[in-house]
Amino acid sequence: MKTPETQELQSFSVSQMGGLLLAYLRRNTREAADHQGHRSFHYYPTGVEGILEFEILPIWNGNAGTEPLNRLRHLFNDAITLLNREDLIRPDLSQSSSREFFQLTSRGESVQIRSNWELRLMKSTTDVIEMVRPSVLHLVAYDQNDDPANGTCFIIDGNHLLTCKHNLDLQRWEIHFPTGQQISGDRFVVHPHPTRDLAILSLREPEDAVLFKGLSPLLLGHSTLISPGDTLIAFGYPDIPSRYPIQLHVDGIYQGTTRYYNNDPYVTMSNPVQGGYSGGPVLSLYGEVVAVTTQSTGRGDDTNGAGIERSVHNHGTPIEEIFTMLQSV
Known part of the structure; x- marks a missing residue:
């Protein structure tokens, strides 16, 4: 099992500390089960606190001082609370009436842990939808005849949006917020990806950031x-007959990564998306964006002169394509 460096440990979030704690629990949990079939953790003589004392503190910088050490202890306790709340561990009352000992639940055994120790907690489809919907915004582009075409963008931090470059190719465009407010494209700085069909949008004026109040950026994962x-789950504003724009989501299955055009990788999915989903997020059940709906390679495109594709999309650009861009925006 990878051991974190002292510098890495000092910057851990609660979920990262929880991931490290869960990894130690897995490694040292006995295979024996109680009468209910729960695997129990009995390795450390002082219960789960022993992980802090015997595993984590030895790699901590002993010269860091009292205040950082206390912060580490609080972080560790918060991680225990997180794991317990998420039903990844539960108190083992057969060992003690206190909260010193914990059992690893079946959910705790199946949860994925990233290489940087951050937990990936599986969510239900309903949970993902409720979490994501407010942060997926309607992009409307207008051609020279002022005919509209739908597109999608989504929040990736406090004043940045992500979409497809081709959504911005028309005469003008604007972003519509859940509150009913809208903002024109000329109030954004466009940062196009040099090779992929992606663009990051940054607000020109800090006062416009009030439009994002109460909206959370989506968690960026990795394909x-x-x-x-x-x-x-793919989210977007499809081109369907309606008096008002409707945000929809469609489920599908990840089929693998394929390469098209300049040998660029694409996430292939069975989600039956259509025109208007372009620029929308594709999420896993861990609530992470893993791709951006970009294009269809399976059917001919019918743009109707609008620039935004009106065809079935079953490919997305891997989200990690924007990571380098984010460092310079």
Whole structure:
């Protein structure tokens, strides 16, 4: 099992500390089960606190001082609370009436832990939808005849949006917020990806950031963290007859990564998306964006002169394509 460096440990979040704690629990849990079939943890003589004392503190910088050490202890306790709340561990009352000993639940055994120790907690489809919907915004582009075409963008931090470059190719465009407010494209700085069909939008004026109040950025994952057969959920504003724009989501299955055009990788999915989903997020059941709906390679495109594709999309650009861009925006 990888051991974190002292510098890495000092910057851990609660979920990262929880991931490290869960990894130690897995490694040292006996195979024996109690009468209810729960695996129990009995390795450390002082219960789960022993992980802090015997595993984590020895790699901590002993010269860090009292205040950082107390912060580490608080972080560790918060991680225990997180794991217990998420039903990844539960108090083992057969060992003690206190909260010193914990059992690893079946959910704790199946949860994925990233290489940097951050927990990936599986969510239900309903949970993902409720979490994501407010942060997926309607992009409307207008051609020279002022005919509209739908597109999608989503929040990736306090004042940045992500979409497809081709959504911005028309005469003008604007972003519509859940509150009913809208903002024109000329109030954004466009940062196009040099080779992929992606663009980051940054607000020109700090006062416009009030439009994002109460809206959370989506968690960016990595397409290599999903496996063929995993459920994916795509969000967008499809081109369907309606008086008002409707945000929809469609479920599908991750089919693998394929390469097209300049040998660029694409996430292939069975989600039956259509025109208007372009620029929308594709999420795993861990609530992470793993791709951006970009294009269809399976059917001919019918743009109707609008620039935004009106065809079935079953490919997305891996989200990690924007990581380098984010460092310079």
